[in-house]
Amino acid sequence: MGGAPKSANSDDTFGKLMRVNAWVRGERPAFRLKEYGVWRSWTWGQAYQETRALAQGLLELGISSGDRVAIAGANRPKLYWAITAAQMLGAIPVPLYSDAVAEELGGVLEHAGARLIIAEDQEQVDKVLSILDRLPQVERVLYEKPRGLGDYDDPRLGALDAAIAKGHEKLADPRVAEAMDARIEEGRGADPSVILFTSGTTGRSKGVVLTGERCIAAARDTVAFDNLTDRDEVLASLPLAWAGDHYLNYAQGYVSGFCMACPESAATAAEDLREIGPTFHFAPPRVFEQLLTRVTIRMEDASRFKRWLFRHFMNVAKRWGEKIINREPVSIGARLHYALGRLLIYEPLKNTLGFTRVRVAYTAGEAIGAELFAFYRSIGLNLKQLYGQTEAFLYVTAQADGAVRSDTVGPPAPHVEIRLSPEGEVQFKSPGMFVGYFEEPEKTSEALTEDGFVKTGDAGVFEPDGQLKIVDRAKDVGRLADGQLFAPKYIENKLKFFADIREAVALGHGRDYVTVMLNIELASVGNWAERNGVAYGSYQELTAHPDVATLIMRHVEAVNQALAQEPAMAGAQIRRFLILPKELDADDGELTRTQKVRRRFIAERYGPLVEGLYNGAHDAAISAEITYEDGRKGRLEGRSRIHEMKTFGMEATRPRAAA
């Protein structure tokens, strides 16, 4: 592992890499920014000169090797240059989440011990100034956009542009320039290159320390994996502080020499995407979902003929699109039909979304619905999944072109070693692997196994084709009484992909079989009831209707069928389920405020129902305290019917699967 030996001392830091780009492709565009309605570009040559000047400017401000330089703001060329400028000096950039509140920023800045803060605009400066009293080690705050800062008089405040100008002025002296070049040359790939703070969903965020040589080695692998070159272009709109941006845009950009275009503002990103037409794109599943919703809504407003055309060709795409993109054999007729659809629907649609030139698109972060995933792939977008971690400097697994599935995250990325612990936890070693958490050795050793693998905290299984499937958080995964793997969230997610099912709670740890308690989705089931002449007076009444039960049973059966296809999961099919008479609600403590089910709490609260699910009864009664919207309390009395489910092929897999 470690830096590639062939070029170990020529380009093992981002500062050196930028210089190489300035030599090799000095005239190629490196950065773009839309400002005042116009795209402005900087070549690698220009960007290098500006960055080097900024490095000199920071040096003049007393920044030197090992100092931490915090950067708060959106994706802007100058902020990327600030990252590289700090790296040229051997200082360590610490990008911050620009939407974090002052309090959170304070915590990170304090922990990182930043001496200098570079803030994008007045908004960021205000946040920083409000906590500066607590941060005695901060000497200077530089801002990029002067607007609104005219009458600020804090002596620590200064303009980033002034630092760059100062640097240019100093570098005019050949001796100074020589010293700066020597400084860049002295940079060591084994030294910390950046500290990326985890988003901190579980407790205080930790600073992940990455080194230059490892970052660059990892990026080289994936640049080769996806054939990225300096002809590629991305729209850099992911948060600077997130490993996704630092990897996909920054590291891959410096390694391959592609162009990073920075949007005018977060609100214009969709339009900027269309104008730039990137060739490499990343977005979380949520964004792809919102895009599809927007398309669907706009199609509903279209004329009847257009609606028909859209529906017709989307069906064609559904049938043949994925097969064509996966290079499977497809008949000539179908190919022609699809080609017509491309001309009339798919290409114009991709153009509207800004995806016309995309060669490689990735999504990651959460489970993506099979239908949603298939939609984008069927219109010819090469959308793939990856699984990553900040501690890995992103890539752990990635899907190769032509071997893409919606329910897996791909085989190990190049040079990544993955293994599953006996408990099913995914553990890895990767080229970009972190060297530790910043000043928290005990947490570092907690995160690593004795032989140096990183523990991800995620439970996964390998599919027969070698692709990894993430099933749940490792701590939530249990086993049935017979030792069968039981991943509640995996089953719940499968159920929730049905529009009729709003929430699901899967039970089974330590039990003989899996059972599920469900919430129906009122909007969708209500609509169905209306169309099918099912009368109901309340949510509770609707849940108890036998026709609704039949409807839901079909979905559960489909899930069982899907589970039966998966050797590792086949034993965890749903045997019995019930529909809860009330909606799970955060006000009652059943969901977290971010709408995640609190499984343990629910199992306790609905104890009698759980008992009914496992004692063979046909129904069970519940009486629970509920909180109304206005805070008043009431009691809910209800009975739920318990439904038996058919399972598929259980006998074949019953004998303990070789898990």
Add this chain to the structure above:
Amino acid sequence: MSEALLSLDNVSLSFGGVRAISDVSFDIRQGEIRAIIGPNGAGKTSMLNVINGFYHPQAGTITFEGKTRKRMRPYEAASQGIARTFQNVALFKGMTTLDNIMTGRGLKMHRGLIWQALRHGPALEEEIKHREFCEEIIDFLEIEAIRKTPVGKLPYGLQKRVELGRALAMEPRLLLLDEPMAGMNREEKEDMSRFIIEANRRLGATIALIEHDIGVVMDLSDRVVVLEYGRKIADGPPEKIKADPQVIAAYLGVAH
């Protein structure tokens, strides 16, 4: 104190037998934010219409930048640097945000119609120059995302912002705002207040505004004039107005 940019002396205006404004005098100083408040029908909008030459008062004089006049047409007012927005947004609904703001530059374009239609040579250069100016306004008002959206499709709060943008595109000496925050929610009001303050401080526009939200008025303005039934009943800094018993009785409601 700085000098008056505009002063109204003994202005009276009536429509037939209805007296909209009777014998009102006040001035607007260079660089200030001046609020005009009063109950419905007090003559506030009529006052703005008098200032920008839409109505011609039967009596009294208006002095703008030292020049006294009795009659002036709206386009003359505009070419002298008086811009305004309207109580009910008056934009070109089918045109984009950018195009609407560009219309605010109309008086500053000097190339002939033919040149402009051909969009060539000097006319193109001129257009680029004006476009740059409009882009600065778009940046200032943070409306980049709707640059190319037809304004008819925009929510009301944004339309108000676009209208302010068009007025600012005129580089006005005096900006008249007729209820810039009517029908807005709290957040939109805060944004609009920020833009008004910035337009005043940074772009140097003197501003006269009509507003019903008293909290906003008191926060924003340097001086307030209060009208009731077409007459001026108070004039002064916000603290003084808040304490004025006549204003409280007429406008803010009598304390019980």
